[in-house]
Every structure is written in structure tokens, then in C-alpha cells.
Amino acid sequence: MADQIPHLEAFVKLGNLFQNFCDNDTSKEENWHHRLTETVIVAGNHNGWFTKENVLFALKSWAKVLTSDSLTTWLNIYNIPAEHSKRVAIIMAGNIPLVGLHDFISVVLSGHQVIAKLSSNDKVLMHFIVAYLKENDDLLSQKITLTEDKLGDFDAVIATGSNNTGRYFDYYFGKYPNIIRKNRNSVAVLSGTEGADDLQKLGTDIFTYFGLGCRSVSKIYVPKDYNFDHFYQGIYSFKTVIDHHKYANNYDYNKAVYLMSDVQILDNNFLLLKEDKGFASPIGCLFYETYETVEELNSNLQKEKEALQCVLSNLEITNALPFGISQKPSLDDYADGVDTLKFLSTL
Template identity: 40%
Template sequence: MPFKNRVQAFINLGKQLAELSGEEKEGLFRRAENQNNWFTNKSCDLAISGLIHMLESSRMEEWVSSYDFSQVKESKDVGVLMAGNIPAVGFHDLMSVLLAGHGISAKLSSADSVLMNWLIEKLIQIEPGFEGFIQVSEMLKGKDAYIATGSDNSSRYFEYYFGKYPSLIRQNRTSVAIVKGDESEEEIKALGEDVFTYFGLGCRNVSKVFLSDEKLSEVLLKNWESFSAIADHHKYHNNYEYNKSIFLVNGEPHLDNGFLIMKKEETLVSPISVLYYEIFKDLDDLENKLSYHQNKIQCIVAKKDTWPNAVEFGKAQMPGPKDYADGVDTMEFLLSI
């Protein structure tokens, strides 16, 4: 299939997603939530909006223009073990493999097969030539290369089984934010989106904030009251009640606004319903703290003049096609196998 046809198929998919009717989305999202209670109508709708953003023609064309796709002389069979922590999280790997000219054998997450299967069907309807390049499989034995996404523990398992093949293996990552105190009320509220979207389950969700002053923790909690409806979700609420009880029983200092707990902690990854925070003295101190954790940070959310290459407040969950998981260029890997 000509390369331009492959690219255009994904651009056209984005256009079709943008034209989905409310009725179509309602039925699809209901099935997704029945499979995975974390995948609410709001979460699924945001994921689809994120794909529309990613597949916009100018972003796609800018992305693919950075690579030499002619170097792929032979199509390989790439096994992809997909995550399922947020809706359609495996889509970018699917797109990258197909654009590189390879075939994909995808093991879908049991938590996210409804949306991914639906997206695959849509893509094949747009470009039937993809049908022979996509296989959904439970077993991924004997592939030419592998991409696997999982936890730090499962990555060791992946290394053991896939390490002898060309492979791209991802571990746990999370995102952090920097709040200096000169942010506007709108920026603080936008940061709330980066914390609460997808219930904090994504690698681009902010699980820790670095604050210039202890008092800013109270400012955050006060400005995030508009997100209180998140506690209506039974799984989130159960996590909140559990973590709150643990902190109270253990006598661990924390702040609580009724649906989010903030706790001073040096580690990065916080439990659901908990946001860790740490105080920094100055930008040099902050740089040392972030450098220590750099291999575990997906993105840094801050004002543009606060940190180089920072993601704007409220934009963490709207990545472009070149915003790779773990910061590792998936396309470069696929073009090299």
C-alpha cells in the first residue's frame, strides 16, 4: 500500500471520529464502560477527542515528514502487547506500526478491547488494504519484533521473553507539575484537569506537584472544588475512603478536601485519589529533584516560562503524534527493524 494512502487513512479516521453522532458514541461508550467501569462516558469522549486532535492533518504530516519511510524494504510482523489503563491507549502503537509499513499482531488489553476493536474496524472500513496487516491475537509467539507496555514488574517478564528479539519495552511512568505561586486561577483549575482526567490512571496524569510554598497546597484544593463530582464514581470513592482511612489510622499528616487527599511525599507515583507534593527551595533545587526522577517522568506540566519544554496546564492529556510514551521514538524503532 502506498505510504500516502496509509497516512491519509488515519487522517480520514480522525475526520470520521469528529463526525460521530451522539447516538453512535452513546452506544459505543456504554459497551466500553460495561467492560471497564473506569471507562465512563466522559473518559471515552475525551479519548476520542484526543484522537481527533492527534490525527489532524497538519500534525500528522509534520510528524511523518521527520522520517525516511523508504528505508523499510520488507514488512515485518510486530507483536504489540497493549496496555488498558485509559481508553484507546494502544492506538498510537497500532498507528505507528502500520504507518511504518509493518503488520501488527495485537494482544489487546482485556480492559480496553471494545474501543480498540471498534477503531480497528473503522480503520479497515476506510482503508480495506489494512485488513491483511492487522491481526488481533491472544498469543504473540514468533514475531519479528515486539512492543510491550506494562508495569515495572511485568517489564522484567517482557525482557525475559522478548529480549532476544528487537523490542521496545515500556515501564511505569507518571507526570508531575510545577506550581510557583504566580499562576492564574484559570491555570490552577486547568491543572486540575491534568490531575483528575481518567481518574489519574494515565501516565500523562499528574500524580505529584512540586510547590514553591507549602501554602500552595491549600490553594490547589480550594480551586479544585469544581471537580468534586469525581467522588460520585464508586471505584474512585472506594479508593478515596481506603487511602483516607490508612492515613488516619497511621497518623500520617495529609490534607483532604472531601474527594482528594494531598500528602507530602518524595516518591512520584501516588495512589488513586491521592496527590503527592514536595516543596522546592529554588529552581536549582527543583532541577536536582526532577533529574533524580527523570527516567520515571512522562511529562512536566508548568507555565512555559517556568520550565523548558513544559506542557501547558490542562494540556497533558492531549498529546500529538510525536509525543511518544517513555520519550522513546517508537517510529524510529520500527523503521530500524
């Protein structure tokens, strides 16, 4: 079945390159391995949040899903017409490495042409990926256009941004078939009985990409009289996050603002905890809120589901994910819950 999906093999090769690179296996595609090494360095120099560790995390995650079996299983669910090709504009975010790659893959493998407006924060890695794909599939040169200029001549739009840019997108792109994504956050619900392993996994959900992604946990719900010492002990292994200068600057700034404003905070010298009903905590800070009953909290979270990307918990919370996997979405785990391939297959 895989040979019936145009361009699939190029993406499988890309997944193999990522895997070999993460395994430091230079026996295959030595030239591309060397170029990717340089690209990771340049990407980190261009965007200080794109550390080697975080870029490698992204590459490993993509390597696991860019396989023939995974891609074929994902695509075969949809009735994608054999002969159709619209020009689909993608306005990419740049908050974490390769955050726009899923939309990019979806458009290409559903048979459309992609016009990708790259974020200035994540253009280095995407340029590398497109160069590799075109090297391995000549026909992709006709299907892929990258730009940092104003978009023009397209049939549909997929745009990702903030609530403010979302209103702009609605105004300018509302007349086209579109997917427009806005701010979302992720939360975790704790029972107070989590073990060290649970909290270690939750730490991955909180600190991966420095908390910059919509799948990064930015708030926790805890029962009344929760022991925060237990929480801090469970995430202590992530203390080296404070060694990153951009994270440290944000942590110091937010701590100073809270202290000068007489805001009560908890602090372990690398993560601030602030009681707050909001979802979007600043970098270096995690909001928390207490709850009375799981049933009441579950009902409240359902009312807020349009603002939430992921909910993580071991409790009986609707659609809750286990700790430790929020940053490892599968191909069919669509941003904002909007089925991108279904949208593309009906254009």
C-alpha cells in the first residue's frame, strides 16, 4: 500500500535520517548527517531556545512516526482523492522546533501543493528538511514552496498563532477554506498520591521545550492541603533548566515582579509556583489551583476544553493522558482537535 502514496518514501527516508542522526550512526548518508549536525548548531545560534537537547528530542519524536507503517496506517483512514491538488498556504508558528512539520507533511501526503510561510524563529530546520526531501524526490520541487514574504495565490489556509493573530487570520483568510489555531495550554491534575516516577514523567511534560509549547503543562490542579514539597522533590532532576540563560532571565524577571507585587509564590530556585485561575503561566512559573472533588473539576475542565490542548492525570478525568507523553503526539493527535487530513481530503 505504501507504494501507492506519492512522496511517502521521501518522508520515510527523512525519518531514517533523523533516527540515525540521534543514534550517532554516521555509516549511512554521511554527507546529510554532517549537514544536519551543522543545521542543529545554526538553528541553536539563530534561536536560543532551540538547544541541541530540545532539537534532538523533536527529531527523535519525528523519527518514531515517520515510518512506512505509521504513515500508511494514518493515511489509509482517509478517502484522499487520487487526482487533486490545491495550493494550501501554511502559516507556521516557531515556538518549538519543527512545530509546523505536521501540517507540512499532511498537505504534501494528501496530494496538495504547499506554500509554507516560515516563522523567523524556526526557518533553519525547515529549510534543511525541504532540501533533503527534494534531493530524494525530484517531483517535490514542484509541490513545495517556502517563503517569508506575503502569501499569495492559494486555495486554502492552515494558520497557527496567538489569540491576537487569530483574529487577524480570521479577517484576512475567512473567505478561504481554513484551519485557524489560537492559544491553547495543557494542564495536569494531581491526586496527591503520585509516586516519584509519575512526577518525573510530569516534569518532562512541564520542562521539555522550556514550557513553550501548547502541549507543555503550564498549570496543575491539586487537592486542598497538597504537599508541594513532594512535587518539588519529584521534579528536582530538572534543576539544570536554570542553567539556560534565557530561561533563567525569565525566571528571575517573573520572580522579581511577583515579589515586588507582594504576590505569594512557592520557589525551589528553578520553578515558581503561583496560585492562579489562568492557564498560561509565564516561563519559569507554573500556575496551580486547588479542587474540592474530581467530579466538579472534571466538569469545569470540560467547560474549558476549547482552551486546553492536553489534560494529564491518573484520575478519572475525561480524555486524560498519562503523565510523560504530552510532548510525544501521534500522527492522528491533531492540534486543537481539528482533523487536518479530513480537512485536506475534502478540498
